[in-house]
Amino acid sequence: MDVLTQGAAERADGGSAAPAERYVNRELSWLSFNRRVLAEAENERYPLLERLRFLSISASNLDEFTMIRIAGLEGQATRGIETTAIDGLDPRQQLAAIREQVLALDSRQQRTLETLRGLLAEQGILIAEIDELDECQRDWLETYFTTDILPLITPQAIDPSHPFPFVANLGMGVLFRLKRGKRQPDLVEMVLIPSGAPRFVRVPGEEAIYVAIEKLIVRYADQLFPGFRILGDGLFRVLRDSDIEVEEEAEDLVRLFRTAIQRRRRGRAVLLELDEDCDPAAEALLREQFDVDTAMVTKTAGMLGLRHLSAICAEPRPDLKFAPFASRYPERILAHDGDCFSAIREKDIVIQHPYESFEVVVDFLHQAAIDPAVVSIKQTLYRAGDQSPVIAALIDAAQTGKAVTAVVELKARFDEERNLQWAAELERAGVQVIYGFMDWKTHAKVSLVVRREEEGYRTYCHFGTGNYHPINARIYTDLSYFTADPALGRDAAKLFNFVTGYVEPRSTECLAISPLGLKQKLFELIDREIENACAGKPAGIWAKVNAITHSELIDRLYAASAAGVEIQLVVRGICCLRAGVPGLSENIEVKSIIGRFLEHSRVWAFANGHRLPSKHAAVYLTSADAMSRNLDRRVEVLVPLANKTVHDQVLEQVMLANILDTEQSWQLQPDGEYTRMRMGEGGFNCHDYFMSNPSLSGRGAALKAGAVPKLRLEGTAE
Incomplete structure (x- = not known):
């Protein structure tokens, strides 16, 4: 300096300004961001189903924040770690401030849902209670429960010979307190809601009527427990610590992450959500079994698991959604009859997703895969999605005999399992798969294609600000930069050598x-x-x-x-x-x-x-x-x-x-x-x-x- x-x-x-006067706390700033997301659910200028979608996004964001950030701070506080945040707060001080705001945000989400339920009902979309429906609709729901839900669920008794069952992260269930005979003690049974079952059941008819699956389980529980009298019930949901810690001395990174993913599903409970009308005995049992800090047990009169409201947004009501928008295909590529290499060779290109189609990125790699003049492809992969055309292009390239290298980042949070699957599929196709550094994530978004041309070998590069994920590219605004600049190509090659071989570049020309x-x-x-x-x-x-x-x-x-x-x-x-x-x-x-x-x-x-x-x-x-x-x-x-x-x-x-x-x-x-x-x-x-x-x-x-x-x-x- x-x-x-x-x-x-x-x-x-x-x-002498205190840290709090110079900086805003990271976690509290994130909660402020999520309040802005929730405000879009309250934005009266937006179509109703889009507002509902923003509510589900806000709820999903808050879940992830709880599973990662709150869990991390609780772990620090439990271990006595007093490391302070940028604003000077220690973990316990941060947790106190966070919990207050999380509860307020959760209450605001529930109020927003009630407002949207009323407005959606006026438009013929009901998120209904069973008692609000007519007899014919209730009969259909009972039949649906018998044929489609009952075979999926398994009641589990909880007593000395049946220990409390494991509830997975984000799992939801119902505890029932039952009685059979005057002299028999009360029996407690748990019914876990299957993760593969639809959260909301749509009743047939022109009017879109949705009923939450947990409502059906509670309403028709007598079919599960014939001969029992139901004394009470309690709906609950649990969130667990979902962070993955990487062991620096791990010998096999793939095996480590496979084990860590399993461990995450069974992580320490961080938040227990209860229905406000939860049976007192059921509540006491849940609090005891999950051993959650009292401050992180919430009770709500509304709906648990608002993240699943996104399913209702799929209702075919274009009048209640944003006007359709079709991404444009870059004019420069079209002017060269779809030849990406010819267009890039003429002049550098930048495109902005989603206003311009992500298909050009896919086409760039697909063209490289089938072009006999292309000799090698190198690609970083952080998030690629479930059905990835990028992965397909790399596999095609390897199967046609090209030298293909893929840097697959296993530490991409919540995509670790999917990335392991992609890595295995790429390796089977003959792609050289590299997992990068143990303690650094490879977050750069780079494609490097080497092509044999009349003047010699030419390198084409794609640099992105976002992931190679075709679904996210329709929602996220990102920039894609295509260039055949030789200096950038040389630097990109050094970048890959650094990640794949730990060859630290002594200097770079541009990057x-x-x-x-x-x-x-x-x-x-x-x-x-x-x-x-x-x-x-x-x-x-x-x-x-x-x-x-x-x-x-x-x-x-x-x-x-x-x-x-x-x-x-x-x-x-x-x-x-x-x-x-x-x-x-x-x-x-x-x-x-x-x-x-x-x-x-x-x-x-x-x-x-x-x-x-x-x-x-x-x-x-x-x-x-x-x-x-x-x-x-x-x-x-x-x-x-x-x-x-x-x-x-x-x-x-x-x-x-x-x-x-x-x-x-x-x-x-x-x-x-x-x-x-x-x-x-x-x-x-x-x-x-x-x-x-x-x-x-x-x-x-x-x-x-x-x-x-x-x-x-x-x-x-x-």
Whole structure:
């Protein structure tokens, strides 16, 4: 850090400011993000089934947060680990604050469900209680229970000879207290709800009537227990610790993860959810058996397991969903009759998913698989989905005799089992499968194709900000960059050698790779903006990431703010940085965009001595978020955009539209809370803009024809 940067850092130091005054707690910031997701379920401008979908997403998010983040903090507290978070809170202090907000969020989700149930009922979609139905409908449900549910469930007595059965993570069940005969003691039976059964049963008819499966089990329990009198029942759901710890000395990573996945299903119980009317004896037994901290037992008068509401969103009611949107196929590829290599060889291409089709990525690999001129393919795989055309293309390539290498990341959370299956299938086809580093995740998204051409071997690369997952690519906004630039090809080859053979590159021509030098590169770029500001030159930083938690990076941005660098950040989720605080970050603005598509692309832009946006700016794509795990403990890439067209498309369309958006945006306040920006008349919606304007990969004129309205940005671009 030079003298100018050091001086700016001292001005932003805040003197004796406590950590909580400089940073926002990571976990509380995540809960704030999920409240913004839930707010979309309350957004009256959205169609009803889309609002229901956002409610299910919020509930699913909260489940994962509980299974990973709360479980981790509880483990630290239990073991007496006093490591403090970025804001100075120890694990127990964090848990106390988290629990309060989790309970409030859960209550808000239940209120939202009740509101949506009423509105959906007016539109002919009922999430019904059995007593609300007529006799004919109840008769159908009873018959359905007898024929379709009863064969799937097994009552299990709980007594000294029948120990309490295991309940899997996310498992749901019902405890019944039964009586048979006056002199017989009460009997407790458990019925676990089969994970393969539909959570909601649709009653036949024009009106869409859905009944939760647990309601049927409770209502028709007499068929399960003939001759017994049912004294009480209690519905419950359990969440378990689902994090996987990697043993650094493990000899066989595949075997380790297979064992760890099994262990996760049986992890320590973290949260026990109970129905508010749970039988007292059943509740006492559940509390005893699951041994959950009292503070993490919740009771609700509403519905358990709201994540499953997504099943109802499949109801064929287009009038209650977003208008259909068809991704465009890149015009540049079409102009070359679908020949990806010819189009890329002519000029670099950038496309934005889901506005432009992910099929071009699949086609790039499929063409490589069948092209006799292609000699080798190297590919990173973090998440690929259930039915992956990317995997299929790699298998085809190997079966045609090409040298194919796949770096499969086993540590992709909740995709470990699927990735093990893909790895085995790839190996059977002759693909060289590499699992990367034991203690670093390979999170970079890179394809490298070597093709024999008249001039010699040419390398084609794809760098992505998102995963090679065809389903996610319809929902997540990500950028795909295709290039035949020789320097980028050489660097990509070094990246693969680093992961597959631990050959650490001594230098790279273009790429910055973490954990080797990506963080340092970002620091250098920020420091250059500080130097420009101190020299009286225009200085600015635009960035779009999913999260910012890295304290050193945050401090660097504070130093830049103190020096007068204008900083605008689009951070979808967690943000530990405090924005707009006098004397600390008054030149930093942070917004979060939440909407129909999940913002996922990662971009950095640096003014480089000129006012943003400009042709002189330094623009980069990256697979990394501004988090410690990405910058210090993962293999990531930072890719410079040197091609003028690609540079301008990313800066003057993608970044500018995100910065100008008001209708999907929330503004971060100095206290760490978020407020909605302007909606309706006079607002700007970046999602609508990208759905209705020409593709990024048009033929040059598209950029000007569909330009973002720059006049909304204060000042003028150079």
